Amino acid sequence: xxxKVVVLGVDGVPxxxxxxxxxxxxxxxxxxxxxxxxxxxxxxxxxxxxxVAWTTFATGANPAAHGIYGFMDLVPGxxxxxxxxxxxxxxxxxxxxxxxxxxxSVVVNVPNTYPAKAINGSLVAGxxxxxxxxxxYPESTYNYLNSIGYRIDIDSQKARGSQDYLVEDLNxxxxxxxxxxxxxxxxxxxxxxxxxxxxxxxxxxxxxxxxDDAGHKYHSFFRDYYxxxxxxxxxxxxxTLKVNPESTFMLLSDHGFTKxxxxxxxxxxxxxxxxLKTTKEPASSTEDIADGTRAFxxxxxxxxxxxxxxxxxxxxxxxxxxxxxxxxxxxxxxKTGVIKSVFRKEEIYSGPFLDMAPDLVxxxxxGYDLKGSIGRSTFMEKGILQGMHTYHDAxxxxxxxxxxxxKMNISDVAGLVLEGLGC
Amino acid sequence: MRxxxxxxxxxxxxxxxxxxxxxEAGGMGIVTDSVRSADEDNPRGYYEFEDVKRIKDDAxxxxxxxxxxxxxxxxxxxxxPQDRTYRVIFMRREIGEVIASQRVMLERMGERNIPEDDEMxxxxxxxxxxxxxxxxxxxxxxxxxxxxxxxxxxxxxxALRISRxxxxxxxxxxxxxxxxxxxxxQRSQAKNSNEKDxxxxxxxxxxxxxKIEAQLKALGYM
Numbered sequence: 192x193x194x195k196v197v198v199l200g201v202d203g204v205p206x207x208x209x210x211x212x213x214x215x216x217x218x219x220x221x222x223x224x225x226x227x228x229x230x231x232x233x234x235x236x237x238x239x240x241x242x243v244a245w246t247t248f249a250t251g252a253n254p255a256a257h258g259i260y261g262f263m264d265l266v267p268g269x270x271x272x273x274x275x276x277x278x279x280x281x282x283x284x285x286x287x288x289x290x291x292x293x294x295x296s297v298v299v300n301v302p303n304t305y306p307a308k309a310i311n312g313s314l315v316a317g318x319x320x321x322x323x324x325x326x327x328y329p330e331s332t333y334n335y336l337n338s339i340g341y342r343i344d345i346d347s348q349k350a351r352g353s354q355d356y357l358v359e360d361l362n363x364x365x366x367x368x369x370x371x372x373x374x375x376x377x378x379x380x381x382x383x384x385x386x387x388x389x390x391x392x393x394x395x396x397x398x399x400x401x402x403d404d405a406g407h408k409y410h411s412f413f414r415d416y417y418x419x420x421x422x423x424x425x426x427x428x429x430x431t432l433k434v435n436p437e438s439t440f441m442l443l444s445d446h447g448f449t450k451x452x453x454x455x456x457x458x459x460x461x462x463x464x465x466x467l468k469t470t471k472e473p474a475s476s477t478e479d480i481a482d483g484t485r486a487f488x489x490x491x492x493x494x495x496x497x498x499x500x501x502x503x504x505x506x507x508x509x510x511x512x513x514x515x516x517x518x519x520x521x522x523x524x525x526k527t528g529v530i531k532s533v534f535r536k537e538e539i540y541s542g543p544f545l546d547m548a549p550d551l552v553x554x555x556x557x558g559y560d561l562k563g564s565i566g567r568s569t570f571m572e573k574g575i576l577q578g579m580h581t582y583h584d585a586x587x588x589x590x591x592x593x594x595x596x597x598k599m600n601i602s603d604v605a606g607l608v609l610e611g612l613g614c
Numbered sequence: 615m616r617x618x619x620x621x622x623x624x625x626x627x628x629x630x631x632x633x634x635x636x637x638e639a640g641g642m643g644i645v646t647d648s649v650r651s652a653d654e655d656n657p658r659g660y661y662e663f664e665d666v667k668r669i670k671d672d673a674x675x676x677x678x679x680x681x682x683x684x685x686x687x688x689x690x691x692x693x694x695p696q697d698r699t700y701r702v703i704f705m706r707r708e709i710g711e712v713i714a715s716q717r718v719m720l721e722r723m724g725e726r727n728i729p730e731d732d733e734m735x736x737x738x739x740x741x742x743x744x745x746x747x748x749x750x751x752x753x754x755x756x757x758x759x760x761x762x763x764x765x766x767x768x769x770x771x772x773a774l775r776i777s778r779x780x781x782x783x784x785x786x787x788x789x790x791x792x793x794x795x796x797x798x799x800q801r802s803q804a805k806n807s808n809e810k811d812x813x814x815x816x817x818x819x820x821x822x823x824x825k826i827e828a829q830l831k832a833l834g835y836m
Contacts, residue, residue, distance in 0.1 A: 321822040347832035500639040
């Protein structure tokens with residue numbers, strides 16, 4: 192029997208929370224499993240959002256090589272926004288790489304794999320998949336998922352209005368996810384099995400405050416939800432060993448999470464400081480950017496210099512003017528007290544699609560959730576969401592010894608997957 | 615050179631918009647209108663000028679195009695008045711790529727009566743032979759042939775050749791920046807969509823973008 196690899200993704204689960212829940216007895220199965228290998232804190236992608244991070248996981252490449260910089264991007268040479276999808280990914284994912292040598296994969300719910308591409312195996316796309324049929328390959332998998340009432344994601348729009356609804360939706364979606372994952376695990380042929388649980392990320396976005404507030408209506412629900420996750424991890428691990436005791440089992444998240452103190456609207460700051468001008472107030476999109484704009488932001492932390500030759504209303508010359516503006520912006524942003532680091536694109540990215548990259552990428556202080564919305568008139572405010580992503584606190588586990596001098600980065604995982612498969 | 619009109623020409627989808635973008639970035643004035651705006655097929659815009667289509671009937675706009683560049687598909691070059699001098703940058707691109715790129719664009723526009731590739735290929739090949747022969751005989755037209763793929767692979771070399779052809783008046787560095795590698799993906803995308811089973815390619819974005827936007831907003835993005 193050939194080597195097999197199982198990767199279980201838990202979206203947005205922090206390493207520090209896993210450690211805490213292991214210590215507190217909330218995750219007894221994981222407590223036992225991690226003794227058999229290496230549990231590590233891992234850095235995410237920049238920006239630390241799921242579409243970028245999971246694409247980085249899947250390809251082992253950085254955004255300038257795989258081409259995904261965020262949930263939304265700009266049509267080159269315009270201010271028009273589009274939503275990158277699987278067809279915008281410019282590097283092969285691990286399941287495509289191994290598919291070329293005849294190995295089969297089952298891939299369930301990995302973000303940014305929509306619409307589903309044909310692979311050697313089965314693929315069920317994850318967030319932001321809209322239509323289950325388009326999200327699934329092959330049709331037999333769609334027929335099965337449709338028959339069980341599979342849910343791609345919770346209804347976040349409804350969840351904003353009702354925590355009771357959110358709780359019910361989180362439970363229902365997780366149950367369907369588990370059912371589908373275990374069915375495909377048992378009934379499909381595969382060498383590589385990847386499944387991602389997205390519900391943890393949704394729980395955190397809407398209810399992070401329930402984690403430490405014993406008086407919160409859903410404090411127990413939060414912990415109990417992790418018990419369900421732990422139970423599922425235990426089942427998948429057990430079945431992995433049954434398939435082949437020599438299999439490699441990994442668990443990872445795409446980023447960490449922490450409490451939101453304030454949402455920070457970067458375009459508001461850029462406007463207040465004279466870098467951004469819009470044709471109307473409030474602006475409704477980046478297409479409302481006006482002449483004289485020197486910089487603007489896209490979600491969550493991407494700053495673009497409005498350069499001549501790159502954008503239609505570009506006014507910043509390449510060379511000295513561009514470099515000076517980046518330095519000036521970096522210094523001024525760091526003075527706001529909510530930005531921990533500012534990266535120039537060439538510091539963090541390399542590859543053929545560097546020209547699509549934001550010119551600066553920001554890393555906030557914990558608690559300050561960066562936003563790119565262009566229509567806001569307030570620099571900082573507190574909204575309905577309770578949790579925000581973090582870069583430095585993703586989790587990674589492999590049931591093998593893993594000796595590394597440097598901290599793990601999510602881009603390292605694809606290599607370990609291929610290694611586990613003997614590729 | 616100020617009296618000369620520069621024409622960027624070639625088959626449709628042969629890289630003429632990219633060449634216009636390079637010239638504009640290099641500091642050359644361009645003649646265009648906003649009738650056809652940027653889209654997925656030419657994300658940085660088409661640089662078209664509607665009046666060129668009527669050049670046989672009215673070429674008066676050429677006076678305002680002196681010292682500037684204008685885009686004109688090669689079929690229209692025959693209409694250039696003989697009493698002026700022109701520099702023509704003629705874009706060459708492998709005909710199979712041209713057809714693949716046109717097909718993607720036409721399909722996206724909802725065009726149903728698309729000729730077969732073989733037929734289009736034969737027509738284009740014959741046209742190119744004729745127009746190049748015709749250009750050779752025009753005393754008032756100087757021609758620089760540029761290969762689309764070569765420009766993408768060596769933007770520096772391409773920009774230098776163009777700048778020299780136009781009297782060394784352009785900023786080569788900025789021209790190089792304007793070359794967008796991502797546009798060359800059109801070829802591989804078209805190829806992939808034929809070779810691979812991409813079951814749900816097409817207008818997914820238009821259909822689903824509102825729903826995607828709503829989902830993202832609900833989670834605090836945008």
